[in-house]
Amino acid sequence: MTDAVVLFDEISTAGGQRFGIATLNTPASLNALSVDMVRLLTPRLRAWAKDAGIAGVMLQAAGEKAFCAGGDLRQLYATLGQYGAERNPYAESFFGEEYELDYLIHTYPKPFLCWGHGIVMGGGIGLMAGASHRVVTEKSRLAMPEINIGLYPDVAGSWFLRRMPGRVGLFLAFTAAPLNAADAIFCGLADVCIAHEHKSQVLDAIARVHWQGDAQADRATLSRLLEPHAASAEPQRSVVRAHFDTINALMAGDDLLAIAQRLRALHSDDAWLQTAAATFVKGSPSSAALAFALWQRVHHMSLAEVFRLEYWASLGACAHADFREGIRALLIEKDRNPRWNPATLEEVTREFIDDHLRPRTPGPHPLAALT
Numbered sequence: 001m002t003d004a005v006v007l008f009d010e011i012s013t014a015g016g017q018r019f020g021i022a023t024l025n026t027p028a029s030l031n032a033l034s035v036d037m038v039r040l041l042t043p044r045l046r047a048w049a050k051d052a053g054i055a056g057v058m059l060q061a062a063g064e065k066a067f068c069a070g071g072d073l074r075q076l077y078a079t080l081g082q083y084g085a086e087r088n089p090y091a092e093s094f095f096g097e098e099y100e101l102d103y104l105i106h107t108y109p110k111p112f113l114c115w116g117h118g119i120v121m122g123g124g125i126g127l128m129a130g131a132s133h134r135v136v137t138e139k140s141r142l143a144m145p146e147i148n149i150g151l152y153p154d155v156a157g158s159w160f161l162r163r164m165p166g167r168v169g170l171f172l173a174f175t176a177a178p179l180n181a182a183d184a185i186f187c188g189l190a191d192v193c194i195a196h197e198h199k200s201q202v203l204d205a206i207a208r209v210h211w212q213g214d215a216q217a218d219r220a221t222l223s224r225l226l227e228p229h230a231a232s233a234e235p236q237r238s239v240v241r242a243h244f245d246t247i248n249a250l251m252a253g254d255d256l257l258a259i260a261q262r263l264r265a266l267h268s269d270d271a272w273l274q275t276a277a278a279t280f281v282k283g284s285p286s287s288a289a290l291a292f293a294l295w296q297r298v299h300h301m302s303l304a305e306v307f308r309l310e311y312w313a314s315l316g317a318c319a320h321a322d323f324r325e326g327i328r329a330l331l332i333e334k335d336r337n338p339r340w341n342p343a344t345l346e347e348v349t350r351e352f353i354d355d356h357l358r359p360r361t362p363g364p365h366p367l368a369a370l371t
Contacts, residue, residue: 006040007062010054011203015210017055020048021203027063033123034072035094042101049109055211055218056111059127060199067116067140068124071098073149073327080324087360091318095154096366098123099307102155103370106130106303109215111222116140116184117196126155129189132219133226136181137196138233142189145176147283147291149330150322150338154314158294159306164188167251168240173291174251174263175276176283182238191223195232202229239272246273256292260345284322284340289348290356304370309357311367316356 007023022041024031048054061067071094079090105112105127114131116124120142128134136142144153144161153161153173161169164187171177172187184190194202205225211218240247250262266277280288290313298306317323321341329338342348359365 004040005034005037006044008040008044011207013055013207013209013211015055015212017053017211017213019206019211020044020054020057022057022059024059024061024068027061027065029072030066030069030119031061031063031124032069032072033098033127035075035097038097038101042097042104045101045104045108049104052213054110055209055213056113056206056222057108058113058115058203058206059105059131060115061117064118064196066119066124067114068121068127069119070122070124070145073331076318077324077327077332080318080327083318085319088315088318091315092361092366095311095314098126098155099311099367100370102126102130103304103307103367106156108132111215111219113222115199116142116190117199121145122153123155125157125189129156129160133192133222134184134190135202135226136184136190136193138181138193138236139196140181140184140190140193142179142184143176144172147174147176147279147287148326150284150287150324150326150340151317152287152291152294152313154310156303156306156310158291158298158310158313159301159303160188162295162298166244166248168244168247170251170259170292170295171247171276173295174259174280174283174288176279177240177272177276179240180236180238181233182236183240186238186241192226192230193233193236194226194229195234198229198232202226243270243273254296256289257345259292260288284326284338285342285345285348286320286322286340286352286356287326288345289353290317293353293357304367307370308365308367311365312357312359315360316358319360320356 007025009021010018112131113133114128115135116128117137181193263277263280268274325338
């Protein structure tokens with residue numbers, strides 16, 4: 001096995017075209033998304049997009065445990081201590097290049113199949129959410145766990161969480177609640193569940209197709225190709241669907257403190273719900289406040305506008321204490337005892353959140369090219 005963090009291959013199809021295959025290749029780190037991965041993926045995806053001989057693309061991952069467990073935050077952590085509230089060149093590149101890649105996938109001009117097997121969290125969902133065809137398997141487990149590390153659901157999370165049924169997206173942002181395959185489909189993060197063991201059969205079916213080179217027609221062909229394999233997966237119960245009314249009641253209204261009080265007071269016999277509420281109580285107050293501020297602002301924004309706003313929000317998180325403290329407690333020292341500042345939601349001010357969202361670099365926006 002090569003040491004390359006992303007592997008690239010192409011399979012020949014019946015009509016003489018090819019299908020590009022990109023494989024995240026750091027299974028020991030659960031394929032956590034690094035800058036090196038991004039810098040390999042973006043140019044190759046752009047080249048495939050321009051290549052008339054490429055009918056479509058599949059993004060998958062090595063190993064059986066995870067598609068992508070989030071962003072690789074260890075190098076970023078070191079820079080947070082180095083730069084503090086000052087400009088952080090690494091963070092600017094880290095988030096800017098990641099968001100460019102995510103936007104490229106959202107707007108890809110050809111069929112884009114993402115095979116989201118195993119753990120799909122944070123930055124992994126950022127890769128998956130924009131694909132035209134998003135496959136989950138019986139072992140897929142998705143979450144946006146940023147409240148645990150003092151961040152917020154970025155990678156266009158502000159955009160796709162806002163478009164989930166009811167107030168589910170806000171609940172997921174506040175609680176990091178895990179989703180199974182049925183939940184992912186209900187929430188709009190996935191399109192179809194297929195047994196992981198059928199992946200080779202899906203690839204064989206892709207190879208047998210005479211692709212037309214027309215994006216709309218080829219996307220429809222890929223949908224028809226995947227449909228017969230959906231019966232291969234064991235049916236699952238969507239926990240989110242089962243608790244939909246409860247979630248909407250908990251998250252109702254535009255008063256953040258009232259929502260917080262309902263979550264704090266929740267007592268349920270359902271372990272999933274109770275764990276979600278407990279995660280909110282232990283999570284970063286600044287993360288919840290920032291996620292709520294974005295929820296309120298992005299409703300009528302385009303995807304490009306959301307990415308540009310999230311870029312400032314992420315650099316703002318880098319300039320404040322909670323993001324570094326959350327990474328320390330969860331990933332570095334692993335004591336799981338973060339000391340949040342502010343310590344409570346009641347202490348979070350509007351000025352504090354506004355400071356997260358202000359521009360931090362001079363001149364044109366670094367993501368101005370997103371249209």
